[in-house]
Amino acid sequence: MSRPNAQSMKPATAAKKLDVYLPATPEEFQANAITRDELAALQADPPQWLKDLRKNGPHPKNLVAAKLGVSIAGLTRGGVTEALTTEQIDAVLADKPDWLVAERESYQNVLAEERRLKALRAEKTR
Known part of the structure; x- marks a missing residue:
């Protein structure tokens, strides 16, 4: 290098x-x-x-979060503090722990609200 x-x-x-x-x-x-x-x-x-x-992997947190469909903060709340391999991510997805289900739902609600606010802002600028 x-x-x-x-x-x-x-x-x-x-x-x-x-x-x-x-x-x-x-x-x-x-x-x-x-x-x-x-x-x-x-x-x-x-x-x-x-x-x-x-x-x-191991994959950085941003990719782990994306593959699991949660936020990085959601990973932390779920107790995931280390980088995970693809195999470990697949195991979490197969197991579907309660924290993952709750964080996915929460994350989808946040994304939906962000889309709603973006559309509202776009409507106001017309």
């Missing part, structure tokens, strides 16, 4: 842009700044480690 400069980013930023869990990335990725060109290359032609992370 490269040295930090104005055109590079911290590994945490690059991991976020790649939608991967930083502690699960290779040491070389974690230890070095990533240039925009290197990030683009990783996105265009992902190496095997990146393909494996995206497929099997």
Whole structure:
């Protein structure tokens, strides 16, 4: 990887842009700044480690929440504080614990309210 400069980013930023869990990335990725060109290359032609992370995890909280259909706060309320693998996410979905059912319903209500407010704002601007 490269040295930090104005055109590079911290590994945490690059991991976020790649939608991967930083502690699960290779040491070389974690230890070095990533240039925009290197990030683009990783996105265009992902190496095997990146393909494996995206497929099997562990996944960052934002992806775990999206796969479970809840908010990140809902994950925390449900006791999920660590990154989960795809297998663990599938197990939670199959088990359907009470917290997941409640958080999914709550999250859908929030999304519906956000859509309603957006439509109301759009109507007012006409």
